Amino acid sequence: MKRILSLLIITLLISSQVTWSQHQIIPAPVSYTGSEGSLIIDQNMGLVLLTENDDLSRQVEFLKSDLKEIGVNFSQVRGDSSTLKTLKIGLYEAKLDTLGHEGYQLVVEEGGILLMANTKAGTFNGIQTLKQLFPTKRITSDEGELLPVEIKACIIEDFPRFGWRGLMLDVSRHFFTVEEVKAYLDQMAAYKFNVFHWHLTDDEGWRIEIKTFPKLTEVGAWRVERHGRFGSERAQPKKSEKTTYGGFYTQEQIREVVAYAAERNITIVPEIDVPGHSMALLAAYPQYSVKKEFKQVNPGAKIADWYGDGTFKMTIENSLNPADPAVYAFLDMIFNEIAELFPGEYIHMGGDECYHGYWEEDAKVQDFMAKNGISNGAELQSYFVKRVEKIISSKGKKMIGWDEILEGGLADGAAVMNWRDVKSGIEAVGLGHKVVMTPNEFTYLDFTQGDYSVENKIYSDLSLEKAYSFEPVPDFVLDPELILGGQGNLWTEVIPNLPFAFYMTYPRAFALSESLWSNKDDKNWNDFLRRTESHFKRFDQKGINIAKTIYEPKVKVYKEGRKLMCKLNTPFSDIDMFYTIDNTYPVTFGKKYEGPFELPAGDYSLRVRSFRNGKAIERLLQIHRKDLESRVK
Template sequence: MRLLLFTALLLLTSASYAQQPVHLIPEPVSVQTQAGHFALTKATTIAYSRPESATLAALLAQQLAGQTSFTLTSKAVLVAPANAIFLVLNSLPDARLGREGYKLSSGPKGITISANQSAGLFYGAQTLLQLLPVERTQPGSLKTATLLIPAVKIVDYPRFGWRGVMLDVSRSFFPKADVMRYIDELAQLKINTLHWHLTDDNGWRIEIKSLPRLTSVGAWRVPRDGHFGERPNPKPGEAATYGGFYTQEEVREIVRYAQARNITIVPEVDVPGHSMAILAAYPELSCSKDTSVRVNPGTQFAEWYGNGSFKMLIDNTLNPSDEAVYTFLDKVFGEIAALFPGQYIHAGGDECYHGYWAKDPGCQALMKREGMTKVEELQGYFMGRVEQIINAKGKKFMGWDEILEGGTVSPSATVMSWRGMKGGIEAAKNGHDVVMSPSTFAYLDYMQSDPTLEPRIYASLRLKTCYNFEPVPADVDSTRILGGQGNLWTEQAPTMGHVEYMSFPRAWALAEVFWTPRNRRDWAGFIPRMETQMQRAEQANINYARAAYDPIVTTVLADNKLTVMLDSEIPGSDIYYSIDDTMPGRYSPRYSQPLLIPEGNVTLRVVTYRNGKPSGRQLTLKRDELVKRAPK
């Protein structure tokens, strides 16, 4: 009787799983669904064709154990065994697949993942993990005795070689375990580059043995809560107790962890601006030589004028005319180069204030000696010297698009364009390799929804905008565009849970932008795959935002008449509203055309529904707030 019941349940679940669509992020180059499925059980083995795949097989077994009740064994074989996941390194390379591409074939007899190199096998394994059924009960139950994986044939390879995410650990410090967790989450999306922003005004996060004050002083600041940029200044004698840094052994461990997941870590030391943590430890390296400078806890130390220009109220720049600065940087980059096996070191170069340079006699003498007519040219001189130091360590120099100012960096310098696409276009036309990371498409710290629903940040970036990012501009040599990157600054992201909230699902969208062929990208098709990914994130205890479901409100004020338009990023959403001081829901008026808002003390309340259920957060706006939103 129990055997009959088990058989009946297995048949029912087989039918259910067979009907489930294949939802993968990023979308592969080609997916062909087949009849049937592969039954994954605790008796399934992970087989591999070459000894160098043993480590990957063990990692896949570990990842499967984390998602299932199975602890699978692995072994080297010559031919594919039955009831196995077979990892095959091609003896004859497939030109289509390149270094990171793979083929995956699943069917009743087994699963085969083949690739030219180990990176491709790893990405095939990440796709396999997304083929597991979404709905699974706790380990040991009847339902998890067999997991049915759909029969498919997948051919896949990336569009871009640089698929990056930047994590800022200066403004908020995250311990080693958090960084490793984030690496795992990125690797599952086929992200292959973690840009690690290790230094800034708010903390120095990496041990430099020859310069111990960088971590004994520069890694710590006074504790502060509240909105970044509006926090109180340090008090005289107040202890600096917030912060931390990574020892060199921890860095090596994190690098190895990332390498096993096909992620290259690109370290960034941000100079000559954003150097307050350096100057707290070594004030003699600035023009002002101000010994009162402390690691900044999030106070306002600059005036911004809205057109991109600004004035620093505290000197946070290194002195480009002081040879001691270059001796210091030679030590820093020498130790960093030994820790990171990747080919790039990022040296920042952004948002450098030149006001202190303009008043400094040493800087003026340098300008005269070098024939400079503008103080901005000192930036180019400084970055040119930094490039020489980094190249001497056997690494390639990379910086934000400001490194082009002054015109002294070599064509071999790689430019990361953040101030829109313009800097990247200029760099590519001048022969530089470029990574596109424009704030308009790729800044993951920006608000994701209506400003009244999200923690306050100075700009917004919606999920759909991320998904519509095209890294290759028209009339630019596409071979100069290495790829793209999402950037997460952490002024307002103090915990890994909030890092995840700000990253996902926008990093899911960017991962597809960077991997999937442009003609395979489809916003409407992305939504159900995103929703499946949300279910997987729930099971993995990964935080994410549902901001894309929130209503969008725009207004027009003409002839003293206020008109409101309602929308949602998610296709097919139903939008309900009220202006009569009732709570909106599916029994309220359904939005179908622009609304004329009457005068008086009126409050608009809006909610969204998807498939008959509430999906987004309620948006509540008074009439005067709606008026302020209207274009002037």
């Protein structure tokens, strides 16, 4: 079979006179070579499995289902006995070193398509690329007949840059059903993400059944209902209130999702966040805290004072007691069940944003620290982390945690997920730890992605262009081989449902997928924008609303002497921006933006909107003069 594909490649290369760079594939393949001619599909295609394999058969069924929706059908045939143009899929008997575990080779020519890989992971990735070569919908003639599908002849050889290409979904702040998680996994798989980091526990909810401790879900999975933004505007729960909001996954459902993910080349990394972020756990079992006081699952109310420099004080205890031996016995039984449910290599133990104040104020904890030569809260947390690492290792798993687990020293073999900055990832590599790069400034998908006048404003911003600039291997890193890859993180304080989760995840996840899969030196922002626009159509076809804020004008306000000036910008050369500052609305007879302009004093709003070919696209931005003043930097 290797000889068959090699002959096809040689034939196409000899006849090739054109290299097509105008493919629409995300993430961009390592090598795409176009050639003359096209595959024209005017009837059903024949489907030939060159390797008898149950996993390949399931992958093909997924493909047939997806393409049937756009009007392309397949008939199972054997060998070359059919007169139909064929799609042939198989596995190499002698593996190609260049493809590795997840790579593939794909050839499109006039007679059909050939997809080959070393493993089922490779064929799965190749199928995701193949689907992107097909149109979003088959076009019909004026008479209602389906017109042929045309795919340009090409050769693709492709493999990922990193083995860890992840997305994290927080299901604690807001609960997502099994079917919603599956839908999220489907979109991940389409863009070759292969790790799903499942944030299952936090202050706002415990979401996984632990049979040994049923109160974790009986109590910890439910909270009082509150509406609006998380924070001081949400009232604290009252003892008399019913806990009606929440949910959890049974162990049977967990196994179902794990199997569903595996069929889509996705490994699930579960997170049990300890010792901080444990209020839902402590609502069920308060004896594992220092104060052992009754508490309720946090409904999103304010529970900490933040001081603006990264430091904070918890006003309600939400941490486990690291000086209590019973805590470790408790966690041992929890992680035992977790390890049995998730076959992946890693278990995430959280370890972030743990407040030490209640430990440092408690006489028994201080006595424990003195007896064990522990000087401060950071060292005590390090003691806790090392104990948890031993527990997780005893289950045949490896531990990973947020970068705070580095503080005070970290056990050999533990991996680090750096979220605070790039520096912490470099530090972890320098100490010999494997690292998943996820610095918040590039990868936090809950950050505001558009103008504050139309988007939720939270504590930071992340534009599509900034996400695309993410480089998982920083300069000066000592051992790049220790960087496993990276991921995007979707915290859900302001994301109450799946449609909005998709809106916040995409298209920024496109950018991250390309940073984690494609060649670093081949990344091209303008070409990525072009391809992103084509994928908007794919999501529109599915009825999934994702962010199109890249079309919106970027508003910059600055001072020029005493004048307040405004500059508008768009990354698209074919988009015109029209604006008004007289409380009328910017349609094409309004003022076209030609360059920076003055914002005079007065009671008015800047209204600005993007137009393409005379038609408005995306939303109208409306920003009052006072708000414009506040934007001056």
